[in-house]
Amino acid sequence: MYRVKKRLEVSAAHQLKLDYPSKCxxxxxxxxxxxVYLESETLDSNGMVLDFTxxxxxxxxxxxxxxxxxxxxxxxxxxxxxxxxCSQFPCCYRVDVQESENNVASYIKDQK
Numbered sequence: 001m002y003r004v005k006k007r008l009e010v011s012a013a014h015q016l017k018l019d020y021p022s023k024c025x026x027x028x029x030x031x032x033x034x035x036v037y038l039e040s041e042t043l044d045s046n047g048m049v050l051d052f053t054x055x056x057x058x059x060x061x062x063x064x065x066x067x068x069x070x071x072x073x074x075x076x077x078x079x080x081x082x083x084x085x086c087s088q089f090p091c092c093y094r095v096d097v098q099e100s101e102n103n104v105a106s107y108i109k110d111q112k
Contacts, residue, residue: 002037004048006055010034013069014076027067033098034059038091050090058088063110078105 013029016022036059040049068076072084082095086107098104 001039001041002038002043002049004052006036006038006052008034008036008056008060010060010064012063012066012068012070016077017075030099032063032078033096034081034085035094035096036085036089036092037094037096038089039093040091050089055089059085078103079107081105082107 010032011029012032012058013027015027018025018026036055038049038055043049054073062071068081072081074080074084078097078099082097082105084111085097088096092109093107094106096104
């Protein structure tokens with residue numbers, strides 16, 4: 001099994017829709033650290049699981065310096081963002097989204 005990890009830093013703002021009072025319902029920004037984990041039993045014709053540039057194009061280029069509520073059609077929590085990123089790549093098995101230091105959400109695909 002081949003595995004790769006791509007780390008991205010994304011500067012973006014979001015405003016959460018919550019059913020309780022929170023300062024996070026106001027528009028605010030983060031410097032997100034996103035780790036995308038991919039795996040494959042085989043390599044493509046170039047000897048890669050997936051070109052790191054493709055990961056950047058699908059994640060950073062869509063989210064960086066954006067208001068996430070404007071580009072995503074769901075409540076942009078770190079958990080939902082992790083799930084969305086993982087769903088962009090068939091060979092993705094995990095995504096970690098660090099919203100701020102000590103605050104990380106992960107989505108790990110069920111491998112059954």
